[in-house]
Amino acid sequence: MTDTVDDVDLPYDEEAASQQEKIEALQERLEVLEAQNEEMRDKLLDANAENNKFQQKLERLTHENKKLKQSPLFVATVQEITDEGVVIKQHGNNQEALTEVTDEMREELEPDSRVAVNNSLSIVKSLDNETDVRARVMQVEHSPDVTYEDIGGLEEQMNEVRETVEMPLERPEMFTEVGITPPSGVLLYGPPGTGKTMLAKAVANQTDATFIKMAGSELVHKFIGEGAKLVRDLFEVARENEPAVIFIDEIDAIASKRTDSKTSGDAEVQRTMMQLLSEMDGFSERGDIRIIAATNRFDMLDPAILRPGRFDRLIEVPKPEVEGRTLIFQIHTRDMNVSDDVDFAALAEMADDASGADIKAICTEAGMFAIRDDRTEIYMEDFEEAWKKIQAEADEDPDTSRAFA
Secondary structure, three states, rough: OOOOOOHHOOOOOOOOOHHHHHHHHHHHHHHHHHHHHHHHHHHHHHHHHHHHHHHHHHHHHHHHHHHHOOOOEEEEEEEEEEEOOOEEEEEOOEEEEOOOOHHHHHHHHHOOOEEOOOOOOOOEEEEEEOOOHHHHOOEEOOOEEEEHHHOOOHHHHHHHHHHHHHHHHOOHHHHHHOOOOOOOOOEOOOOOOOOOOHHHHHHHOOOEEEEEEHHHHHHHOOOOHHHHHHHHHHHHHHHHHOEEEEEEOHHHHHOOOOOOOOHHHHHHHHHHHHHHHHHHOOOOOOOEEEEEEEOHHHEEEEEHHHOOOOOOOOEEOOOOOOOHHHHHHHHHHHOOEOOOOOOOOHHHHHOOOHHHHHHHHHHHHHHHHHHHOOOOOOHHHHHHHHHHHHHHHHHHHHOOOOOOO
């Protein structure tokens, strides 16, 4: 029990001390007590803060414990909305059930809505429409650093791509005034390394539309219906972010000619292709979406995907002529420390039948020769030696992916 004032010893001899001494002693005692009081107040604040922290932790753990004790919810799809209630189909076991919902919930629901149901199949809440996350990560957030100035020898092809993809997005009124429907898709085909993917990257850089890229092989899946679902989700993401451009590289992986093969793998690829055909030219309105596809196996493509309405422009991207090769050499050496004796026209003549990718490899290899000799300047002979080395590598490996013969 706390001592009373009468129980506390005085800091002076009451009989011997003068009045002034008594006052000074009491003031000293008061200062000590005030300091102790301040210290105790600080400790109380610290204790309250610690208590609040533990209280929050207790509430969080209590909430988590409550969630762990709850029964999981199941995903279902609304089949029909009737006066008696809502008909739902549970995912996984395809079990159908009729359940009642509140008037407020009924207004939120429509056929094909995704909902969460409990063990008694009562609708707890509505869910957002499902979209495969793989389709969303294909959206290009940052534009590639490739521009039309980085592409040489393909002026005609660039103009056709811009007419097909950029102009309908930037100046749609031109097509309305003329009275025609804008081309909906462009297929780029030609040998490897000729600049098909670079053209698509330049479009992504130039246009403000949402750019979605993917490889045809990414649509080939093991399980039935998974590839077709990914195609649907891909176009759904594009519709949500119109205007949009979808780029499908190596489209021959899913759009090769249909055969009588009975294997499950071939059947799944064909199902994926049919879903792609449906999205490109089906009953559903495609919207403000343009498609660019690329392949180096044009001969393998199914005729159904090549007809107008799906790909209105079939653009061949061949190996560059000598003028194009000269320009490509100049493009790839813009940032290189090249000697004055380097003759780009002569290099273009030398690298006969080389593709744009081959020329880039020649420039890189020439730079490596200079580094090997501890030089910062690249000579004409470095480019000549680089060409010889690349030719020798191609001769050693007949299956090489280099485009020259």
